[in-house]
Amino acid sequence: MGSYATVKLRRRVAIVLLIASAIVIAGIVAVLWVVPRFLELLVTGDSKDLRANTEGEPAKPGEPTVLLLAIDGVDRRLLYDMLRRNELPHLAGLLGGIRDGELPHAYLDDTALAPLPSSTMTSWATIFTGEPPARHGVAGNEYFIRAERRLAAPAPVSVFAPDVVLQSYTDGYANDLLGVPTLYERLRRGRHDLSIWVAMSPYHRGADRLLLANRTVIADAFKAFLDDDDEEDDLDMFAELDEEVVENVIEELEDEAAPHVLTLYLAGADYFAHGSKRGPDEARRHYLTTIFDPLVGELAAALDRRGARRDRYVVVVSDHGQTEVLHDDVHALGTSDEPDEPPAIVRAAGYRLRPFELDVDEDHDFDTVLAYGGALAYVYLADRSTCPRARDVCDWTRPPRFREDVAPLAEAFRAQPWIDLVLVRRDGAFAVYTGGGETEPIDAHLAAHPRPEYIEVASRLRDLAVGPRGDHAGDILLVAKNGAEPDAGRRFYFSGRYHSWHGSPSRSDSEIPLIVAHPRRTAADLRRTVRAIAGAETAADEVTDIIEH
Structure with a gap:
């Protein structure tokens, strides 16, 4: 048995015991039914063929190929600074080397922006489809779909749904939320023979093969049911999820030729930042130097053994950055009925709030939905004239009335000490609620009340709210005091x-x-290519266009 296989077998045994222990200790009945699926995934292997009998051909020598390195939760300032200081020598080597603080074969784009919200599932959906949120439909880590009267939660924040996290990685839950083709489906339009592997990304529709890192699933599950545990010893286990996904890719490369397109999604840096007492910058810097960069070196060596780097573009991208917050109940706006919490504000204003559960009964009489997403939250409102009495089921196919349904709750939220902006829909787009039933365009409001840290707000709000699936972003958008503070x-x-x-x-x-790199092209040449495609500045939905080119 090879070394990677031996390591993985030992890990699976340990992981099975770890899951069983965690369930007993935590006493969480809700996840018991999903355990057999965890165990099946752990025992039966780490790769899944997605296109039976139609897998693409391996890349031939001289064909252009791509490695897409998708790093979760690392902002531009931090990554570029570390690269230029040569703190990430293996990544610099993968990008063609570094000389006097410069990468001669890599273009580092200084303009790329995440969509709004700058959240994991929305941003990766935008990057992996080339469409804005109002078109692809993934409005957040969790959001409400009015037409279906259901909560979508590919990365649950306010609800307990570990089974959905597993389904996003293994059963296509996140893929099914996309209302547009993925990058991989777009690539196949003209090249049905392309071979495409995706390692651990929840958006993998159109790929030939999905490579699964079991530790990622476990880490997400632990986040879901072992909440509030921020010890460094627990964070160490999150590093192992990236180690396993890289090992799985390397093992696959030992057996088969490299594909045309290889996407590798690494989530460990984001977990470190969310949960570490060190603060996000120190935590990510530690993670990137001690865990991430050595793994990049191992991957590069495996590609070299296959002769798969000479003609391979490398694209490095992330989904969002991080902002430090305080780990306490004062600053965490939760789901309890404490007087200053959002649920209490909704109920005190006379609205009937949907329970914080993934699924509720069809005859539930809620007229309001809250969906959480870190610095932002969505509020969805029914036309309450369709359900004026308790136990009346609301008609969610009808939009709310502004004066009767939207304005009273917007007024209540505007009075909260933790709110920065209350945005409400006017003619489809979001405007700032200024009180007394009045609104103001976002650009005009920010001109009068500057927030220098906010960037390209109006255009990104349009991309979120105006489009065929723009209603997924709610009727009121709450912006907490956060990134501008x-x-x-x-x-x-x-x-x-x-x-x-x-x-x-x-x-x-x-x-x-x-970052776009190629071993036989110059940074200046690559810059011209990117700017010709994206224009003066790069939006997240243009990454797909760049890769297609």
């Missing part, structure tokens, strides 16, 4: 307690890295 003690966030969050329009959350 210089002091962590004045930052609030919609979720359980963490040490950092994201989601806001701020630079720290929104400025993402985008």
